[in-house]
Amino acid sequence: MERVTPALACPVCTAGLTLGAGTLRCSGGHAFDVARQGYASLQRGGAPAVTGDTAAMVAARDAFLGRGHYAPLARALRDAVAGVTDDGLCVDLAGGTGYYLRAVLEDRPGLLGLDLDLSKPALRRAARAHERLAAAAADVWQPLPVRTGAAAVVLSVFGPRNGPEIRRVLTPGVGRLLLVAPTPAHLGELVGPLGLLAVDPRKAERLDARLKGLEQVTETAVTYRASMGHADVAELALMGPSAHHVAADELRARAAALPDRVHVTVSVTLSSFAAA
Ligand SMILES: C[S@@+](CC[C@H](N)C(=O)[O-])C[C@H]1O[C@@H](n2cnc3c(N)ncnc32)[C@H](O)[C@@H]1O
Ligand SMILES: [Zn+2]
Numbered sequence: 001m002e003r004v005t006p007a008l009a010c011p012v013c014t015a016g017l018t019l020g021a022g023t024l025r026c027s028g029g030h031a032f033d034v035a036r037q038g039y040a041s042l043q044r045g046g047a048p049a050v051t052g053d054t055a056a057m058v059a060a061r062d063a064f065l066g067r068g069h070y071a072p073l074a075r076a077l078r079d080a081v082a083g084v085t086d087d088g089l090c091v092d093l094a095g096g097t098g099y100y101l102r103a104v105l106e107d108r109p110g111l112l113g114l115d116l117d118l119s120k121p122a123l124r125r126a127a128r129a130h131e132r133l134a135a136a137a138a139d140v141w142q143p144l145p146v147r148t149g150a151a152a153v154v155l156s157v158f159g160p161r162n163g164p165e166i167r168r169v170l171t172p173g174v175g176r177l178l179l180v181a182p183t184p185a186h187l188g189e190l191v192g193p194l195g196l197l198a199v200d201p202r203k204a205e206r207l208d209a210r211l212k213g214l215e216q217v218t219e220t221a222v223t224y225r226a227s228m229g230h231a232d233v234a235e236l237a238l239m240g241p242s243a244h245h246v247a248a249d250e251l252r253a254r255a256a257a258l259p260d261r262v263h264v265t266v267s268v269t270l271s272s273f274a275a276a
Pocket of ligand 2: 010011012013015027028029030
């Protein structure tokens with residue numbers, strides 16, 4: 001937390017923050033706790049309109065990612081960040097458990113990571129994920145608790161994103177947003193049998209609309225097949241939005257009805273954007 005503090009901004013008044021005795025403070029008198037588990041609470045006052053992933057979803061995500069099914073994606077992100085910078089701050093928006101950010105930080109001593117998410121169970125894991133990774137509770141739809149121009153890289157992997165704020169925090173000229181989004185083929189083999197929510201083919205259009213002020217520089221397809229067993233498939237369903245619509249036991253039963261191994265298509269685009 002100490003190392004990223006100079007890049008943080010008060011979520012109420014945007015002033016810089018200083019860290020002392022487990023509290024982040026701005027010059028305007030606003031104070032924000034750093035939890036015993038290591039993550040800061042950088043939310044504005046009042047009840048948040050949205051909450052992050054539940055403990056059960058986060059446990060499923062952690063187990064699933066831990067088996068390496070998305071490791072090729074983590075490597076692609078790591079290479080993409082290496083093409084942008086060797087040092088500075090990498091902010092992961094809705095970064096969850098810190099899985100991708102940790103991969104990006106490994107063996108790159110000049111790089112610092114900041115994982116912003118709303119889910120406390122995810123933040124607890126993220127805070128332990130890497131020594132150069134700081135985690136903070138923040139709503140990515142609100143002004144980000146990051147100083148203007150302080151981010152060399154912003155990551156957005158399967159999460160909500162806020163174009164104007166990404167643009168504000170990126171370092172002018174050189175800063176890049178690296179965005180991972182599913183294509184309609186993503187997890188296609190599981191959509192029917194598990195009743196997963198299919199990727200909306202018009203999502204790309206909506207995405208562009210939200211990223212106004214950012215200009216696409218590159219787009220790479222990352223496509224491969226992952227061999228998954230019943231536990232993997234069940235976790236995949238339980239970690240995503242389907243967990244809100246279908247009971248956990250029902251999702252596990254649907255996974256158990258599949259063949260022992262299923263070859264599942266992983267199909268995403270990895271795009272980089274510059275502030276326009
Ligand atoms: C599909 S998960 C992706 C997590 C991570 N990027 C990954 O791929 O492992 C979406 C994440 O967004 C978080 N989230 C949802 N709404 C949010 C918001 N408004 N602000 C911050 N995080 C949010 C959830 O808690 C969850 O961790
Ligand atoms: Zn303040």
